[in-house]
Amino acid sequence: MTKKLIIGNWKMNPKSVRQAKDISEKITRGAKKFKNISVVIAPPAPFIGATKGILGAQDVFYEKDGAYTGKISADILKSLAVKYVIVGHSEKRYPLSGGGGDTDETINKKLKAVLNARLTPVLCVGELTRDHQSHYLHFIKEQIIRALKNVSKNIVGKVIVAYEPVWAIGKNAKNALDGEEALHMNIFIRKVIADIAGATTAKKIKIIYGGSVDVKNAEIFISLGKMDGLLVGRESLMPQKFLGIIENVNRA
Ligand code: PEP
DSSP states (O other), rough: OOEEEEEOOOOOOOOSHHHHHHHHHHHHHHHHHTTTTEEEEEGGGGGGGGGGGGESOOOOBBBSSSTTTOBBBHHHHHHHTTTEEEESOHHHSSTTSSOOOOHHHHHHHHHHHHHHTOOOOEEEOOOOOOOOOOOOOHHHHHHHHHHHHTTOOGGGGGGGEEEOOOTTTTTTTSSOOOOHHHHHHHHHHHHHHHHOOOOOHHHHSEEEEEESSSTTHHHHHHHHOSEEEEEEEEEGSEEEEHHHHHHHHHHH
């Protein structure tokens, strides 16, 4: 049985490095007993060195080095022992200012930079809204195709796809996806991957769900949605709640 993957995306939290250390210590200590689950924490970049456990990064820049003020390369992340790198999160695709966010092209470059550094990219895809004609499926398919452009077929399986419907992020369990919808999306994304890289890769690639996951709904995405794991925002900053999610995934 392959391990489930649970990634906590802390976004621009907590407020201090001390808190980052404290929260991550509590999570890693509590999660140790769940041998079938890999728990990853993606803190703000300046806190990476102080965060305990398996490390993730929230973003990366695609160039190797050079005059790029404020940017962080995949090699820099690697030197900090980061293993997983989130690429194309909706808050990076559609920043508050409304412009200058990640495009399919920059996401493709970032994803390739992460693979070149032998790190694991976590590619976020997801529709902004749903429509009755199911145009959103085409939107997601295009996001995946463009993100994986020129990625050699034999390494597509190293990518983790995080399905995060944007309308379900930052809401509550009632407004998140349900288990059956998660299963539909799981099957759909595997079909898209099969067309790109073949059936074997489509079968083995990890697909995780993100968007208002909490202790109440976590289990359903795994048991009914057949997801390989979860990407958790707010609840990953609260050790008790995050550990509750991990425990429920372990039970699923
Ligand atoms: C996210 O932004 O990736 C996310 C899943 O957030 P939340 O769990 O808070 O909805």
